[in-house]
Amino acid sequence: MTSVNQQDVDEALRTIDNHVSSIGDQIIQPISGQTDSGKQVQGRVVQHGQQKYQILAVVGESAVQIRYVFDAAEAIAVQRAITDGGRSTTTPNQQVNIAPEQIAHAKDELQDAAEDEDHLKKIRQGVIDRISEPSIAANLxxxxxxxxxxxxxxxLYPFHDDVDIATFSEKVQTVVSLxxxxxxxxxxxxxxxxxxxGGPSSHDGPRGFQ
Known part of the structure; x- marks a missing residue:
């Protein structure tokens, strides 16, 4: 196949948007930006039960990514900014601005919360054990x-093969569950x-995994 162009990305995302709706998920925010190398990135933030995942397509690349990201330091900094601003929560499209030093301070707090180096090593291995799965890419x-x-x-490879709803749903469930x-x-x-x-609990996990 020739290089993936903007029209290819637009068509693939339209198909995936339909799949999102078909499995009962909801697009809550568009994503638009560039990679470090300057390639155009388009995507969606999607609500799945109480959790969120991202769909990302890059012009010139053959794969579309279904991605789940968590950064505890950033989450702490965002929650502090919300609290300091006198709000209890944010709407899905509302952005919270946080400074790098706020994230750095939150990282220091996280490290202090660990008992010692052995506890940090235990946490590291615990995360690795929970995100390791064949056909799933994972980074710490x-x-x-x-x-x-x-x-x-x-x-997903929508530019090479048709991506059916069952395949899309299975990959979403796997990524969100992990x-x-x-x-x-x-x-x-x-x-x-x-x-x-409150953070995540056994009552608000992804659908099908409670």
Whole structure:
């Protein structure tokens, strides 16, 4: 196939938008930007039960990514900004501006919450165990032994093959389930549930995995 152009991306995202609706999920926010190399990125933030995932397509690349990202330090900084602003929550499209030093401060707090280096190593391995799955790409947000977040993603290839609803739904469920389990684990290990307005619990996991 020739290189994926903007029209290809637009058509693929229209098909995926229909799949999102068909499985009962809801698009809550568009994504638009560029990669570090300057390629155009388009996508969606999608609500799946109580969780969110991203759909990302890059002009010139053959795969569309279904991605779940969690950054505990960023989540703490955002929640603090919301609280300091006198709000209890945000609407789906509302942006919260946070400074790099706020995230750095939150990272320091997370490290202090761990008992010692052995606990940090335990947390690291615990996250790895929860996001490891065949056909799923996974990355840690880490500083040596200290893990403060992760990313899990699955690839679709709509420019080469038709992506049916069943395949799309299966990949979404896998990505969200792994992400939710790892996020819940980090929230518990760093004792963040009260700070993050409760955080994930067994009552608000992805549909089909409670």
């Amino acid at each position: 947000k880490t500083d040596e032994f200290f893990v403060y977040g992760f990313e899990v993603s699955a690839s 992400g939710w389990k790892a996020q819940s684990y980090l929230v518990t290990e760093y004792d963040l549930r009260s700070l993050l307005n």
